[in-house]
Amino acid sequence: MPFHQYFNGDIIDINSAVFKTNDLGLLRGYGLFDYFRTYNGVPFRWDDYWQRFENSARLLKLELPVSKGDTEKALADLHALSGEQEVAFRFVLTGGYAPDSVHVVQPNFLIRTEPLPQDNxxxxxxxxxxxxxxxxxxxxxxxxxxxxxxxxxxxxxxxxxxxxxxxxxxxxxxxxxxxxxxxxxxxxxxxxxxxxxxxxxxxxxxxxxxxxxxxxxxxxxxxxxxxxxxxxxxxxxxxxxxxxxxxxxxxxxxxxxxxxxxxxxxxxxxxxxxxx
Amino acid sequence: MPFHQYFNGDIIDINSAVFKTNDLGLLRGYGLFDYFRTYNGVPFRWDDYWQRFENSARLLKLELPVSKGDTEKALADLHALSGEQEVAFRFVLTGGYAPDSVHVVQPNFLIRTEPLPQDNxxxxxxxxxxxxxxxxxxxxxxxxxxxxxxxxxxxxxxxxxxxxxxxxxxxxxxxxxxxxxxxxxxxxxxxxxxxxxxxxxxxxxxxxxxxxxxxxxxxxxxxxxxxxxxxxxxxxxxxxxxxxxxxxxxxxxxxxxxxxxxxxxxxxxxxxxxxx
CATH class of the missing domain: 3.20.10.10 (D-amino Acid Aminotransferase, subunit A, domain 2)
Known part of the structure; x- marks a missing residue:
C-alpha cells in the first residue's frame, strides 16, 4: 500500500509535491526534523521524541502548529493507511512560506511515513x-x-x-x-x-x-x-x-x-x- | 501579471507547490542558490553570477542539469512572462529527491522570478x-x-x-x-x-x-x-x-x-x- 504524508492538516499520498518554493526550509535551511519508529506497532519512546521535537522547535523559535494529541491522531491515521505492522515517521518543521525570504510567518509541518530502515x-x-x-x-x-x-x-x-x-x-x-x-x-x-x-x-x-x-x-x-x-x-x-x-x-x-x-x-x- | 518559476524544465505559476518532500534541500539542507537582478531589463553581470553558481555546484558535487544557454532561454521566458521591466531571479539547486534521504541521485533546479527588492x-x-x-x-x-x-x-x-x-x-x-x-x-x-x-x-x-x-x-x-x-x-x-x-x-x-x-x-x- 502506498505510504502517505501529513502536511498542515491534510493527509495525502507520499509522492505528492506539497512544498511551494518560498519555504524557508528550502530557501534558507531554516528547518528541523525528528525521526522515530514503531516496534510491535507501537511508536518507541514517543514521549521522549515529542519532547525533543518541541525542544528543537522552541530553540528555533518556531511555534508548533499542532498539539501532541493532534499529532498522535495523525500518526495513527498514517500508520493505518500504510497497511504495515512497522513504520518509521519523519517529522519536518520549517520556517514556512516567507514573502520576504527572511521572516517566519507560519511554520509548515510535515509528517512522512517511511518504510523501516534496513536492519543490518x-x-x-x-x-x-x-x-x-x-x-x-x-x-x-x-x-x-x-x-x-x-x-x-x-x-x-x-x-x-x-x-x-x-x-x-x-x-x-x-x-x-x-x-x-x-x-x-x-x-x-x-x-x-x-x-x-x-x-x-x-x-x-x-x-x-x-x-x-x-x-x-x-x-x-x-x-x-x-x-x-x-x-x-x-x-x-x-x-x-x-x-x-x-x-x-x-x-x-x-x-x-x-x-x-x-x-x-x-x-x-x-x-x-x-x-x- | 503573476510571476512564474522554472522547475526542471517546466515553467509554471510561482505559487505552485512543486517540491516533493524527500528533497535533500528540504530534508538535509543540501542546497545552494544564487540571486541577481536586471537593470534596464538586462541581467547585471550575468557571466559572473553564472560562474559563481557553477562554482557553488561543483563544490557541493552537484551536477548542473542545465547549460548556460538553456538557462538564458529560461530567464528570457520568465522575464517576458512577468510583464515587468525589472525583475530579480533566484536560482536554487538542491540535492534532489533521495530515496534513502542521504545520497544525491539527480539535483532539482529551480529558478524563481521575484519582484525587485525594495530600494531604500x-x-x-x-x-x-x-x-x-x-x-x-x-x-x-x-x-x-x-x-x-x-x-x-x-x-x-x-x-x-x-x-x-x-x-x-x-x-x-x-x-x-x-x-x-x-x-x-x-x-x-x-x-x-x-x-x-x-x-x-x-x-x-x-x-x-x-x-x-x-x-x-x-x-x-x-x-x-x-x-x-x-x-x-x-x-x-x-x-x-x-x-x-x-x-x-x-x-x-x-x-x-x-x-x-x-x-x-x-x-x-x-x-x-x-x-x-
Whole structure:
C-alpha cells in the first residue's frame, strides 16, 4: 500500500509535491526534523521524541502548529493507511512560506511515513568503520536539517568502505553525523555531553547500562576514543552499533567488544518486547 | 501579471507547490542558490553570477542539469512572462529527491522570478546599524542555503533597530549575513578575502575603487572594523550601504562616510547605464 504524508492538516499520498518554493526550509535551511519508529506497532519512546521535537522547535523559535494529541491522531491515521505492522515517521518543521525570504510567518509541518530502515544484523555484530572529520555541528542541540557534510562526504565514505563520519574538533569528539558515541575503558562507559544532539537511543542505552557499568557523561577527547577498549554508536536506526575502526586505526582489537554486544542484546530485548 | 518559476524544465505559476518532500534541500539542507537582478531589463553581470553558481555546484558535487544557454532561454521566458521591466531571479539547486534521504541521485533546479527588492535610498544615504555576532559560515565560499542564524536573529535585529549581523570569530571579521564588508582607513580601502562568499557587487566595487583608492584584500580584524574611519557593506540588494554603527559603537563619526558615498555614486551610475 502506498505510504502517505501529513502536511498542515491534510493527509495525502507520499509522492505528492506539497512544498511551494518560498519555504524557508528550502530557501534558507531554516528547518528541523525528528525521526522515530514503531516496534510491535507501537511508536518507541514517543514521549521522549515529542519532547525533543518541541525542544528543537522552541530553540528555533518556531511555534508548533499542532498539539501532541493532534499529532498522535495523525500518526495513527498514517500508520493505518500504510497497511504495515512497522513504520518509521519523519517529522519536518520549517520556517514556512516567507514573502520576504527572511521572516517566519507560519511554520509548515510535515509528517512522512517511511518504510523501516534496513536492519543490518551482520553489521551489528561485525561493527563499522568511521572516518575522523574535523567539524562540530552548528546549534548541535537542535535537530536542524543541516546535514551538508554528511551528504557531501557520502561518496568518499563509500570509497573508503566507511559507514559514517566521526566529528571531532579541538581534540574533542562530539558525535557521528546522525548518532551518538560511547566508549568503554574497562567497565567504565563514557559518552559526551557537549556539542551533541541528545539522542533518545543514547538515553535508553544509558538506562540499560547503569545497573551493569560505571557510566560517565562528560566531554570525551579524540585520544580517548582511539585508545578505547571498545566503542559504539547509538541511534534510532543503528541501535547499538560497534565502531571497530577509526580511519586506519582499529578500536581495541578491531572486533566488536563484548560489553558493547551485551548492551546491544539488552537493547534488542527491550525493543522486541516493546508495547507488549 | 503573476510571476512564474522554472522547475526542471517546466515553467509554471510561482505559487505552485512543486517540491516533493524527500528533497535533500528540504530534508538535509543540501542546497545552494544564487540571486541577481536586471537593470534596464538586462541581467547585471550575468557571466559572473553564472560562474559563481557553477562554482557553488561543483563544490557541493552537484551536477548542473542545465547549460548556460538553456538557462538564458529560461530567464528570457520568465522575464517576458512577468510583464515587468525589472525583475530579480533566484536560482536554487538542491540535492534532489533521495530515496534513502542521504545520497544525491539527480539535483532539482529551480529558478524563481521575484519582484525587485525594495530600494531604500534613504537608508543608503543614512547608513545602517549592525550587531556583532560570533559566527563564521560553514563552507563560506559556497552560497549554500544555510542562513539559520539570520532567520533566528531576525526578531532581535528588529528589536535593536539593526539591519543585519556582522559575523566575526577569533577576532576576525568575515561578512554580514548576506553581504561583504569594506572599511576605509583614510584613503585605504580594505576588504576580507577569508571565510567569505565572493560577492559580485564586492568585485564590481573593487573595480570601481581601484583608480581612486589603495585597495587591500586581506583578513580584517574586528578591531580594525570598529576603529575604521568608514565602513560599508555590498550586495546585490544593498549596493554600497554605509555601516554607521556596530552594536553600540558608532563607526567614525557615526555618519555615512564621504568616500563610501563616492563609491555608492559610482555604483549607481554604473547600474543606471547598465545594458545601454
Amino acid at each position: 544484523p551482520a553489521g551489528r555484530l561485525k561493527g563499522i568503520k568511521v572516518l575522523p572529520y574535523e567539524y562540530v555541528r552548528d546549534l548541535p542541540e537542535v535537530k536542524t536539517t543541516n546535514y551538508v557534510h554528511m551528504v557531501l562526504m557520502a561518496d568518499e565514505l563509500k570509497r573508503q568502505q566507511a559507514a559514517d563520519l566521526l566529528f571531532h574538533k579541538d581534540g574533542e569528539v562530539s558525535e557521528l553525523t546522525r548518532s551518538n558515541v560511547f566508549i568503554f575503558k574497562g567497565d567504565k562507559l563514557v559518552t559526551s555531553d557537549r556539542n551533541i544532539l541528545n539522542g533518545i537511543t543514547r538515553r535508553v542505552v544509558m538506562e540499560l547500562a547503569k545497573p551493569h557499568f560505571d557510566v560517565e557523561v562528560r566531554p570525551v577527547s579524540y585520544k580517548e576514543v582511539i585508545t578505547a577498549d571498545e566503542a559504539f554508536t547509538t541511534s534510532t536506526t543503528k541501535w547499538v552499533m560497534p565502531v571497530v575502526q577509526i580511519g586506519d586505526v582499529p578500536v581495541g582489537n578491531g572486533l566488536a567488544g563484548k560489553r558493547t554486544l551485551f548492551l546491544q542484546e539488552l537493547f534488542e530485548k527491550l525493543v522486541a518486547d516493546w508495547g507488549k | 535610498p534613504a537608508g543608503r544615504l543614512k547608513g545602517i546599524k549592525v550587531l556583532p555576532y560570533e559566527y563564521v559560515r560553514d563552507l563560506p565560499e559556497v552560497k549554500t542555503t544555510n542562513y539559520v542564524h539570520m532567520v533566528l536573529m531576525a526578531d532581535e535585529l528588529k528589536r535593536q533597530q539593526a539591519a543585519d549581523l556582522l559575523f566575526h570569530k577569533d577576532g576576525e571579521v568575515s561578512e554580514l549575513t548576506r553581504s561583504n564588508v569594506f572599511i576605509f582607513k583614510g584613503d585605504k580601502l580594505v576588504t576580507s578575502d577569508r571565510n567569505i562568499l565572493n560577492g559580485i557587487t564586492r568585485r564590481v566595487v573593487m573595480e570601481l575603487a581601484k583608480p581612486h583608492f589603495d585597495v587591500e584584500v586581506r583578513p580584517v580584524s574586528y578591531k580594525e572594523v570598529i576603529t575604521a574611519d568608514e565602513a560599508f557593506t555590498t550586495s546585490t540588494t544593498k549596493w554600497v550601504m554605509p555601516v554607521v554603527q556596530i552594536g553600540d559603537v558608532p563607526v567614525g563619526n557615526g555618519l555615512a562616510g564621504k568616500r563610501t558615498l563616492f563609491l555608492q555614486e559610482l555604483f549607481e551610475k554604473l547600474v543606471a547605464d547598465w545594458g545601454k
